[in-house]
Amino acid sequence: EPEVTQTPSHQVTQMGQEVILRCVPISNHLYFYWYRQILGQKVEFLVSFYNNEISEKSEIFDDQFSVERPDGSNFTLKIRSTKLEDSAMYFCASSLSTGYNEKLFFGSGTQLSVL
Amino acid sequence: RKEVEQDPGPFNVPEGATVAFNCTYSNSASQSFFWYRQDCRKEPKLLMSVYSSGNEDGRFTAQLNRASQYISLLIRDSKLSDSATYLCVVNTGRRALTFGSGTRLQVQP
Numbered sequence: 635e636p637e638v639t640q641t642p643s644h645q646v647t648q649m650g651q652e653v654i655l656r657c658v659p660i661s662n663h664l665y666f667y668w669y670r671q672i673l674g675q676k677v678e679f680l681v682s683f684y685n686n687e688i689s690e691k692s693e694i695f696d697d698q699f700s701v702e703r704p705d706g707s708n709f710t711l712k713i714r715s716t717k718l719e720d721s722a723m724y725f726c727a728s729s730l731s732t733g734y735n736e737k738l739f740f741g742s743g744t745q746l747s748v749l
Numbered sequence: 750r751k752e753v754e755q756d757p758g759p760f761n762v763p764e765g766a767t768v769a770f771n772c773t774y775s776n777s778a779s780q781s782f783f784w785y786r787q788d789c790r791k792e793p794k795l796l797m798s799v800y801s802s803g804n805e806d807g808r809f810t811a812q813l814n815r816a817s818q819y820i821s822l823l824i825r826d827s828k829l830s831d832s833a834t835y836l837c838v839v840n841t842g843r844r845a846l847t848f849g850s851g852t853r854l855q856v857q858p
Contacts, residue, residue: 667845677793677836677848690845725792735781738846740792 636660638741640726646747647716655711655744657726666709667727716748750775753849755837761855766827770852772820772837784822785836827856
């Protein structure tokens, strides 16, 4: 089965530093997402992206966050100035379309630790 | 009220047991419903979609009651490999999935 690939699997950074989390969605997929999961809590939606622009974002996705599709394969999440509370597992996902029953494929996640 | 609410468990059951999980959702405009499975520190994986007519996939049966805004998952003949957290997930029409906090299942030998 095709996979969503995320790198790195673990990222440790100092508070206030910028981090970029990388994702390679499934090649023929058109819709891309970032979710996060703080340890012991539920999976939370951050942002969805289609046709080179954000289609939807949550209240978590403030000005410190940005997303980009710099080339035909990568999809990145940038956190400009990390805070302790940004420590979480970040999951990238992709889908072929946005039908209500469309299946999302999740990557294995990047564990971000902010010290 | 939480958008998607689940009993966190844990449910500790012996192998071969039947176990049922429930979930309620608050947004009556919700369009689609899913059960995902998440193993410890791993990504969520789609287990099955949930339809109003109810649907079955092997040992797993899902039911949806739109009037009560209630979703259920039944697992028959539990296996050790079923041990995981089961996430109730709702598409509220904003085209982003809303996840419940999950119900933890531990199947014991």
